[in-house]
Amino acid sequence: MTKIQNAVIGSVRTVIGWVPAGWLPGGSPDPLIERRAAIGRQASRLDGPLKVTGEARFAAEVAVDNLSYAALVHSPITRGRIMRLDTDAADAAPGVILVVTHRNMPRLGTLALIGMSDMSAIGNSDLPILQDAQVHYNGQVVAAVIAETQEQADHAVSLIMIDYTAEPAKTLFEEAKATARTPASVLIEKNHVTVGNAERELSRSAHIVDNVYRTPPHNHNAIELHTVTAMWEGDGLLVHDTTQMVAPSATALAKLFGLKREQVRVLSPFVGGGFGGKGMWDHQIVAVAVARMVGRPVRLTLSREGVYRIIGGRTPSEQRVAIGADAAGRFTALIHSGYSVMPPYGACPEQYTLGSRAIYDAKSFEFLQRHVDLDIVPNTFMRAPGEAIGTFAVESAVDEMAHAMGVDPIDMRMANIAERHPVSGAPFSQHALKQAFTDGAERFGWNRRVAEPGSRREGEWRIGIGCAAGSFPYARMPGANVRITLHGDGSATIACSAQEMGMGTATVQVQHAADRLGLPLEAIRFELGDSDLPASPMAGGSSQTASVAGAIIAAAEKLTGEMLRLAGNASPVAGLRAGEVRLTDGGIASIADPSRHDSFESILARAARDDMTVTAAGSMPLEMFKFAMHSTSAVFCELRVSDVTGEVRVDRLLGSFDCGTILNPKTAASQFRGGMIMGLGLALTEETLFDGRSGRIMNASLADYHIPTHLDVPQIDVMWTDIPDPRSPLGARGIGEIGITGVGAAVANAVFNATGKRVRDLPITLDKLLPD
Amino acid sequence: MTIKVNGQDFPPPDDARVSLLDLLREQLHLTGTKVGCNQGACGACTVLLDSRRVLSCLTLAVQADGRSVTTIEGLGTAEALHPLQAAFIEHDGFQCGYCTPGQICAATAMLEEVAAGMPSYLTVDLAADRITLSREEVQERMSGNLCRCGAHNGIIDAILDVAGEHRP
The missing domain is CATH 3.30.365.10 (Aldehyde oxidase/xanthine dehydrogenase, molybdopterin binding domain)
Known part of the structure; x- marks a missing residue:
């Protein structure tokens, strides 16, 4: 952040300070604070049965045809250059499909560093990845092997011979303090x-x-290793990842590989622990690039040592x-x-x-x-x-x-x-x-x-x-979107790209949606972990629940307006405006006269509609x-x-x-x-x-x-x-x-x-x- | 010879380097068994080999030749949960769910070890007929299974709950 950004943020705070609280999000407290049934209940996790039976499919567990496996070589030196690179033995090893080094890696740009302004800026580093002979830190990825099996890839990695010229490196905190920077x-x-x-x-x-x-x-030490499976289908890219940032990852990969956003799909329905570590690092980019080179799906799972080497803590x-x-x-x-x-x-x-x-x-x-x-x-x-x-x-x-x-x-x-x-x-x-x-x-x-x-x-x-x-x-992060679909049988599906890594994302938002939409818990499904769904921000800063909840509030308001319109003049709630009704008992009711009630099922049936879908974004988080x-x-x-x-x-x-x-x-x-x-x-x-x-x-x-x-x-x-x-x-x-x-x-x-x-x-x- | 997995027979792998873990996950697609370190430090890959708990990442698949392997998929299903699986849900003994199958498999074998009178580091009276399963005994006996989300209290509560049900 620069001095200019300091000034901008300062100005926003000053202006918002003058705005009456009532005009801002949260200006009048969320009515569900007083009127809640499912929220606050001691509910077991909805995904519990999947997790305790081993049926929850984590990123490395999706069956893929014609799959190949990758393994990485990490630099044993801290700073310097690769002088000699001999991959002949690895190339000739059984099962090896391709050895990738900076010599044959496709030329790629660098990731935009994580920023507070652009939600697709998610790079933990903007160093080039396998683009040149330079080594910047100990453990940096310097080569990758793709083989028919993991065992073959792991063995071939041991056959790659690299000579380095080491250069002086800054490794001592105490010494480096003398040249420390003071950011704005x-x-x-x-x-x-x-x-x-x-x-x-x-x-x-x-x-x-x-x-x-x-x-x-x-180090974060999530028990699930970092793992990614990348496959190209025509010009489209499908990535099974374990990530705290599903939609931002798709956007960042699209930018890096010169694709349209809709050509990239990132799936991450379960994350085996994150704690800040499951973001965008070098291995996803290597996997995506080499999957295109070999023309086959590639699975790249870091070794536990590899996690320490290239995932910063x-x-x-x-x-x-x-x-x-x-x-x-x-x-x-x-x-x-x-x-x-x-x-x-x-x-x-x-x-x-x-x-x-x-x-x-x-x-x-x-x-x-x-x-x-x-x-x-x-x-x-x-x-x-x-x-x-x-x-x-x-x-x-x-x-x-x-x-x-x-x-x-x-x-x-x-x-x-x-x-x-x-x-x-x-x-x-x-x-x-x-x-x-x-x-x-x-x-x-x-x-x-x-x-x-x-x-x-x-x-x-x-x-x-x-x-x-x-x-x-x-x-509460800006840019949270959800889609609510009300079905003809009176049930609802809430969908967004949000992440589940143990927080109980779906469980809590289903409780929320039950109260917000006036439906029983069993009538609500929550879909997440897919970048094709309306985009949610990353899971970070303890913000996901509030961010998604804000989007559900906005979508429920929109849904209320749409359903009132659809209900028409024959409805018991005809003539009421959105502010005069609430969603309750599986339908819309007048706040002043709760006996005026029309069910979602009957509204949709009268309109001969199978469902009603709305998508909305949460309000700007000006309350902050x-x-x-x-x-x-x-x-x-x-x-x-x-x-x-x-x-x-x-x-x-x-x-x-x-x-x-x-x-x-x-x-x-x-x-x-x-x-x-x-x-x-x-x-x-x-x-x-x-x-x-x-x-x-x-x-x-x-x-x-x-x-x-x-x-x-x-x-x-x-x-x-x-x-x-x-x-x-x-x-x-x-x-x-x-x-x-x-x-x-x-x-x-x-x-x-x-x-x-x-x-x-x-x-x-x-x-x-x-x-x- | 064959490897019996959850009651079904499979041939041993062609490549002798294949671990039991990779046989289960990559060849049989029994992905309920997890990989957390591949070096015996975390316990996520725990399965039952002839009813005893082993780390499948440190077990070569060929070592299971002629023996019987039970994985989390063999313990119960979502429709018919094993008592430990149900107790883990009830006591919220997991968050991300990744270490969970290993914890449940380890707990299954651990309760058998206790029933057989096997002492632990914390067992005071090695000559006693019966092990008194204190909270600390369970904690000690489960310490080979790491959890990073911090579901430790729920895991131990779940195991004690099930152990209590089966006490005479």
Whole structure:
């Protein structure tokens, strides 16, 4: 983002600020907030039977005739050039159809980098793919083999001989800091933000904490490998992918391969975990290109090592947080700045200071992020990018301040939690973080905490309790479209290209549509995961539910108008306008006189119609610019630390959430828990280890990168305020990423309470806690 | 010789390098068995070989020659769910659903192991006649099956639910 874009976004905010709230989306609360039946019900996933029986067909599981298999060669050097390339043995190996290198790869342009303006800009990198002899990072794809079977492709890959000339590479974060860039903006927010003179206020403060926190690189590690099956049918391209961005992928592939959008179809009905990692990377482009070269369908599944090599994860960070407080514990200064990796060919700025702008009041603020350039697989968005690691720094610092002042950490937060957005001054649409703390503290038994660190002990175990706050912005994306078809039997089909990767997309939107259209759950089908359906935005930023819901609202309004028109003069609802009716009991009824009711079935039958179809786009998400809209959380943790081994065992974890209406308690609880469990990994075990000498990832396997296992995960308690947000569809805000947010600090603060050791360097591994 | 898969006989593959996993997925199109790492680290490919759980990615198909393989497709169907499958739905023991078949196959065999008195790392009394299936025992015995969505609580709840039903 440039300074010009900063100015544009700033102007939009200013203008929207003058517009009365009633004119904007959410100006009058969604009527379904008050009038809901299916929404809020504890419904099991509609796709459950398919998933537990193995019948759900994931991307690599579609039977395809005449299929060929691909395998990739990854560069073992970090920067340099390919000098000699010998593929003779591979070419001659049994079953090999084609070996592809930069010599014979068709000439292709580069992807447009992920941007906030163009929804088809989804590149995680704009490096050329197999276009020249240059190597830009360790693991880069340098060759591919296509063979009759996977075994033959895998073997032939081992026969390719490549000599490289290595060039000096930037591999050390610490060294690269010296030449870090300072971007004008971070996503759509201005980067360097100052309110008052924070350094001066800090130096004058009665109490000061000023420390540096470090977080390591992480990988998403969805259990399903990245896999794509590409086939050309005439001039048309069909792609079975596992992607969080179905429609944008089709658009991006069309642009890259010079096709019309309607010539490309991307199918992705099930995604075996995403977390930000299942976007557009090099392998899809290689598969599409080579499928045309060999004239056959090609399936390209990355090895687990390959996922680490070419699918970027979360950047490492070094963050300074300085807090000044007056004698009463009110913040006088909050400074959050730091460094993270974003190579010039990358797209993800890891917005770790954005969350810190939205929780606490202070007399002065300063926020500033710097981008470090390394020769590295481009980092990307990973669950709660920014907030997951930003809250580790800030919420640790708040705990440090509370300890330094001898104040209870919750009291310290209560005294400083903002009533309006602390930086912009915008009103919160709805904000009950204080209640989340109060409710959570009571259920957790916070009063059992002993403030003096190292006070509680059972045998070899020292026991501690900690808490942290979390905040994650609401987002509703523009460009969400849905199609509603009402059938003659009174049932309905909702269709859009949206993604299902475990959130319960179809389940929750069927609940929504049931209430919106006045139909029973069983009467509604939801189709998704197909780029030929009306386009939905990518699943990201915890925005999909609100985005699709906004489109269903628009389509239901349109449908109401169309059905009223079709109903004609003989109808009990004749003469009523769209604003005077609601959809209920399988038809249209007058709001003033519900006995005036006409069923969808009879309206369609009288008009001799088989069905009625409408397509509509959700309104522009202007509510985001008028109001400060954030899901928030209070996280509580109790754990034990072994005196003997330094091992940490988490015994209890509670998340208390304020995220608006909870649409389905069963699937929402799972989302919250899932995020919190990834937070346990972030706190205690997860780290992608780069060898600073070679620039190569050393632990590129699930055996060496430690995600939480069953025995690591305690029973996790979750609760929520369930207060609707009057400005959002259904009163709901996002829940997919708030779960991980704050967990790192809650664990670190509990470790401090248990041991008196302040670990500012994640993950909190055993070596950091061994007795001195 | 033949490999019996869900009660049906199939010839072993021609290529000795073919894993049991790839035989199931690529040749027999039994894609309920999943591939998460192909190196024995994640458990997604767990199937039952003569009723014992194995990682099909680390098992060559020819090793199953003359033996009986049960995959998730052999445990139950959407119309007639295995009790564990039903319990996974009820307790929301999955999100994306990708590790799920491996979790269910592993749990099926794990309950048999417990019934046979096989101890785990957490079992205190190795001489006891019966294993007391605590929550931690189930967690420990299921820790070879990774889940990244974080459905751990629901998975363990589902298994305990089914184990409870079958307790004498």
